[in-house]
Amino acid sequence: MTSFLALLPFRPVDAVIAVPAIAALLLAALPGRRWSARLNVAASLLTFLLATTLLVERPPAGTYLFVDDLNVVFVVLGTFVGFTTSVFSASYIAHEIDAGKLSPGQLRFYHGMYQALAFAMNLGLLADNIGLMWVAVELATLTTVLMVGIYRTHDALEAAWKYFILGSVGIALALFGTILVYMAAQPAIGEGEKAMVWTVLVAEAARFNPELLNVAFVFLMLGYGTKVGLAPLHAWLPDAHAEGPTPISAVLSGLLLNVALYALLRFKMLLAANPATVAPGPLMVTLGLASLIFAGFMLYRRRDIKRLFAYSSIEHMGLITFAFGMGGPLANFAGLLHMTMHSLTKSAIFFAVGQVAQVKGTQQIGRIRGLTRSHPMLGWSLVVAVAAIAGLPPLGIFMSEFLIVSSTFARQPLLAIPLVFGLLVAFGALVLRLTDVAFGEPEGSTAPVEATYLPMVAHLALVATAGLWLPPPLVVWFQHVARMLG
Amino acid sequence: MGHFALDLAHLLAGGMVLVSFMLLYQNRMFGLLNVFALHALVLSASVAWQAWVQNAPHLYVTAAIALVLKAIVIPLALRRMVIRLEIHRTIETVGGIGLTMLMGIALVALSLVVMLQAAAEADPLAREDVALALSVILLGLLMMVTRYNAVSQIIGFMSLENGLILAAAGAKGMPLVVEISVAFSVLVAFIVIGVFLFRIRERFDSVDTHALDDYREGRQ
Numbered sequence: 001m002t003s004f005l006a007l008l009p010f011r012p013v014d015a016v017i018a019v020p021a022i023a024a025l026l027l028a029a030l031p032g033r034r035w036s037a038r039l040n041v042a043a044s045l046l047t048f049l050l051a052t053t054l055l056v057e058r059p060p061a062g063t064y065l066f067v068d069d070l071n072v073v074f075v076v077l078g079t080f081v082g083f084t085t086s087v088f089s090a091s092y093i094a095h096e097i098d099a100g101k102l103s104p105g106q107l108r109f110y111h112g113m114y115q116a117l118a119f120a121m122n123l124g125l126l127a128d129n130i131g132l133m134w135v136a137v138e139l140a141t142l143t144t145v146l147m148v149g150i151y152r153t154h155d156a157l158e159a160a161w162k163y164f165i166l167g168s169v170g171i172a173l174a175l176f177g178t179i180l181v182y183m184a185a186q187p188a189i190g191e192g193e194k195a196m197v198w199t200v201l202v203a204e205a206a207r208f209n210p211e212l213l214n215v216a217f218v219f220l221m222l223g224y225g226t227k228v229g230l231a232p233l234h235a236w237l238p239d240a241h242a243e244g245p246t247p248i249s250a251v252l253s254g255l256l257l258n259v260a261l262y263a264l265l266r267f268k269m270l271l272a273a274n275p276a277t278v279a280p281g282p283l284m285v286t287l288g289l290a291s292l293i294f295a296g297f298m299l300y301r302r303r304d305i306k307r308l309f310a311y312s313s314i315e316h317m318g319l320i321t322f323a324f325g326m327g328g329p330l331a332n333f334a335g336l337l338h339m340t341m342h343s344l345t346k347s348a349i350f351f352a353v354g355q356v357a358q359v360k361g362t363q364q365i366g367r368i369r370g371l372t373r374s375h376p377m378l379g380w381s382l383v384v385a386v387a388a389i390a391g392l393p394p395l396g397i398f399m400s401e402f403l404i405v406s407s408t409f410a411r412q413p414l415l416a417i418p419l420v421f422g423l424l425v426a427f428g429a430l431v432l433r434l435t436d437v438a439f440g441e442p443e444g445s446t447a448p449v450e451a452t453y454l455p456m457v458a459h460l461a462l463v464a465t466a467g468l469w470l471p472p473p474l475v476v477w478f479q480h481v482a483r484m485l486g
Numbered sequence: 487m488g489h490f491a492l493d494l495a496h497l498l499a500g501g502m503v504l505v506s507f508m509l510l511y512q513n514r515m516f517g518l519l520n521v522f523a524l525h526a527l528v529l530s531a532s533v534a535w536q537a538w539v540q541n542a543p544h545l546y547v548t549a550a551i552a553l554v555l556k557a558i559v560i561p562l563a564l565r566r567m568v569i570r571l572e573i574h575r576t577i578e579t580v581g582g583i584g585l586t587m588l589m590g591i592a593l594v595a596l597s598l599v600v601m602l603q604a605a606a607e608a609d610p611l612a613r614e615d616v617a618l619a620l621s622v623i624l625l626g627l628l629m630m631v632t633r634y635n636a637v638s639q640i641i642g643f644m645s646l647e648n649g650l651i652l653a654a655a656g657a658k659g660m661p662l663v664v665e666i667s668v669a670f671s672v673l674v675a676f677i678v679i680g681v682f683l684f685r686i687r688e689r690f691d692s693v694d695t696h697a698l699d700d701y702r703e704g705r706q
Contacts, residue, residue: 161636169627172623182660187608193661209608
């Protein structure tokens with residue numbers, strides 16, 4: 001395998017970024033709806049395959065790109081979800097065109113933007129330069145803003161506008177934090193390019209001005225935290241999820257939130273490398289807990305099904321941030337596992353919800369009933385997915401939540417009380433809101449589902465397997481990354 | 487040279503904070519646009535001076551971008567948009583102007599206290615520049631939350647970006663990549679916003695974000 005990779009005329013790490021970029025240009029230029037959907041799938045698959053080769057062989061760190069054990073997890077997970085979502089998107093978008101909701105021009109725009117988003121996310125994850133990482137996150141924000149507003153309805157425009165304004169403010173604060181990191185690094189490393197290279201920064205962090213780093217982290221936390229969707233900076237998230245096309249909701253929840261979280265983790269590692277700084281953990285724990293409990297209560301009053309699951313994403317991102325804030329090998333391991341499980345489960349849920357909304361012609365929870373009887377396959381898949389996201393055993397999320405709770409009990413028993421409380425609140429809300437959707441008297445259209453079940457079933461199978469058995473190499477890998485995170 | 491360089495740098499950066507305050511109390515659309523152009527002009531002068539002091543020619547590019555794009559092109563484009571959309575009436579603000587100004591003063595005090603202390607060991611030129619830049623950023627944020635109108639929110643956002651460029655220029659030797667990307671992102675952001683404005687106009691017959699809020703009633 002390794003020798004085969006050496007024969008390639010390009011480095012896989014460059015290709016992971018180049019393929020989506022080229023595909024974005026091609027898709028923006030080429031007409032033809034059937035082929036563009038297929039090209040989108042093919043490009044996403046190719047990116048995923050190239051990303052998996054990074055597991056085996058990685059290039060030495062450069063000024064702009066690097067691969068280490070942490071970001072390769074994010075890249076492989078991200079490109080996998082990107083690929084399955086593109087498969088789902090192909091059938092979803094075909095339906096939207098038939099329903100007259102999207103024009104051919106908008107379709108080209110949609111596919112181009114899909115790959116541009118993949119490009120931005122891969123670039124952000126692989127960047128070895130904090131300035132480049134910032135540019136990539138900004139690009140990802142802009143592409144998703146445009147996709148959220150693609151239907152051009154009142155609600156879609158409002159959502160896109162809100163997302164744009166809040167996202168830009170977050171991005172601006174993150175840039176200020178990035179500038180402060182540079183200022184802290186510059187006396188130790190010297191002027192110019194090197195003082196923004198991540199691998200150099202983390203090696204030299206002990207010599208940086210700790211106070212500047214502290215202030216920088218506050219801005220980075222607020223900035224990238226807005227993109228993670230942490231309360232009270234979450235206001236854009238539910239609207240953006242509810243009003244955009246469903247594949248984009250899946251990508252937002254499954255990928256983009258992770259990329260922002262990844263940026264936060266990087267800077268947390270930087271602070272950890274300097275003994276004189278304030279520990280970043282408590283700030284992350286506080287924001288994480290606040291998001292978890294707040295979102296748990298907000299789940300009760302939702303009437304729109306996509307909005308409901310958007311709040312559930314806030315809840316889970318809060319939980320993951322909490323876990324990483326607690327730190328230590330066990331909590332970090334649980335955080336990583338939870339992030340992986342959440343990405344897979346939440347995108348599966350959005351695949352299901354997208355099909356439900358297309359069949360029933362509505363996103364109102366009150367008007368969707370009895371799915372297990374009218375559409376058994378779809379209904380039961382949704383039941384399994386919701387059971388997974390609510391944290392029921394034996395599915396994957398149960399295990400990661402159990403690890404987070406038990407590690408918290410072991411170290412900070414008082415923090416475990418609000419944590420468990422938040423989880424129970426959210427669990428109750430999900431059961432309450434979705435019992436009728438799954439088991440009530442069937443209502444509305446009973447037309448068969450035309451879209452493919454494959455991506456959804458694949459994700460759920462992975463989540464179910466992970467709940468029962470994690471492959472030992474994966475466990476070793478995650479344990480190693482957890483120690484890296486400190 | 488040393489003292490004079492510092493004094494002029496502070497004067498220009500302080501001038502930006504002052505113009506940010508002027509933005510806060512504008513209650514006419516055209517006034518707002520003119521003051522924003524002034525804001526960009528002061529930014530351009532400030533960045534150019536940093537380029538001279540630091541002997542960093544690439545910063546002249548940043549200064550030129552600020553001058554051409556933000557002081558001339560964008561205000562003119564927004565002016566045309568305002569005329570075409572017929573929204574050059576009084577701007578509604580959240581809370582009184584007096585209260586907003588007081589909050590602004592508090593924010594400036596806060597940013598000076600935080601930054602001057604945190605960056606105490608840094609180069610004095612960079613230190614005070616960054617402290618004043620943070621003031622500009624916070625005032626831009628304040629403007630965004632105290633205005634309902636979409637165009638004034640955009641202006642607030644762009645003044646915030648000006649503060650970021652001031653900070654980036656003050657950080658000695660910061661790579662060019664970042665500055666150009668910032669300037670470029672402003673352009674991109676502007677196009678995006680422009681597109682949105684036109685669509686909003688198309689759909690709502692108003693660029694007042696109140697109109698957007700109306701649609702939220704009855705929907706959770």
